[in-house]
Amino acid sequence: MGFFDKLMSGLAKTREKLADKLDELLHGSVQIDDELLDELEETLIMSDVGTKTTEKLMEDLRKGVRKAEIKSADDVKKFLSNQIREILIEEEGVTAEVEPPKVILMIGVNGAGKTTTIGKLSAYYAERGKKVMVAAADTFRAGAIEQLEIWANRTGAEIIKHSEGSNPSSVALDAARSAVAKNIDVLIVDTAGRLQNKFNLMEELKKINRIIGKGIPGAPHEVLLVLDATTGQNALRQAELFAKSADITGIVLTKLDGTVKGGMIIGIKEELNIPVKWVGVGEGIDDLRPFNAKEFADALFGIKN
Numbered sequence: 001m002g003f004f005d006k007l008m009s010g011l012a013k014t015r016e017k018l019a020d021k022l023d024e025l026l027h028g029s030v031q032i033d034d035e036l037l038d039e040l041e042e043t044l045i046m047s048d049v050g051t052k053t054t055e056k057l058m059e060d061l062r063k064g065v066r067k068a069e070i071k072s073a074d075d076v077k078k079f080l081s082n083q084i085r086e087i088l089i090e091e092e093g094v095t096a097e098v099e100p101p102k103v104i105l106m107i108g109v110n111g112a113g114k115t116t117t118i119g120k121l122s123a124y125y126a127e128r129g130k131k132v133m134v135a136a137a138d139t140f141r142a143g144a145i146e147q148l149e150i151w152a153n154r155t156g157a158e159i160i161k162h163s164e165g166s167n168p169s170s171v172a173l174d175a176a177r178s179a180v181a182k183n184i185d186v187l188i189v190d191t192a193g194r195l196q197n198k199f200n201l202m203e204e205l206k207k208i209n210r211i212i213g214k215g216i217p218g219a220p221h222e223v224l225l226v227l228d229a230t231t232g233q234n235a236l237r238q239a240e241l242f243a244k245s246a247d248i249t250g251i252v253l254t255k256l257d258g259t260v261k262g263g264m265i266i267g268i269k270e271e272l273n274i275p276v277k278w279v280g281v282g283e284g285i286d287d288l289r290p291f292n293a294k295e296f297a298d299a300l301f302g303i304k305n
């Protein structure tokens, strides 16, 4: 299956909730009245588009209806798909080139998909001829180091690890120095995500952040927040929390396969002002893609090219 087909099938449930529901709602309705608009609003909210974004979409839609620019059900669908595409295009993140080693710090709660995404990213960069190193700075979770090691073996990445329970900042510093010494192109740092102890987690992330910068001036060049799409609006609340401890440069949205909450991607930029950089649609090594707005909008509305 090609990635677009995968994205199409991955977004099937979200599509059912949003685009198909819109079709159902608009089918046969000749007149756009308040009741229809209210139902549309509810559909958007239920699709996890987010309240702010929904409000804005509805405001513009109502304006269009008042000015008689939007007259038919078809006009409504066209308006919404265009607006959503435009919002999504704004979400596309551009990544600047940096002098190697480029350091990517991965953050996010347990289970969001950090370690898996690191595996996929390692493969992505390795395929493009980059020398990749990963750092096992999640020293807290049992089995986390082994899990990263399995990915490193699969992708041919170097790995820096200490023993379980050791200081994550020392792992990060060790990795930063080693990456310089070994002429590594991309260093990706895994971290722990135990939210039960928010204060310690945030302090730890700040410390890792600082210490990487000591090893490699200007690093980390990217701080990627990994969010689980199946958690919908909760993921947005997590993002607000993590934003307090690190300058997040981009979001990785995982598990878009098999969730009804894929619509949340539409509200991310507006609610958080952080671009979506990557999307994950499965557990496999090839199931990560740079976020492409057009591709995503087409898949969301079931448009096949």
Ligand SMILES: Nc1nc2c(ncn2[C@@H]2O[C@H](COP(=O)(O)OP(=O)(O)O)[C@@H](O)[C@H]2O)c(=O)[nH]1
Binding pocket: 108, 109, 110, 111, 112, 113, 114, 115, 116, 117, 193, 226, 254, 255, 256, 257, 280, 281, 282, 283, 287
């Ligand atoms: N279906 C699906 N599962 C994923 C995706 N990304 C990660 N996972 C799964 O989510 C679970 C937690 O992932 P993990 O990388 O260990 O999360 P971490 O705790 O943030 O490091 C694992 O079972 C992964 O295989 C994805 O895009 N789609």
Ligand SMILES: [Mg+2]
Binding pocket: 114, 115, 116, 138, 144, 190
């Ligand atoms: Mg992990």
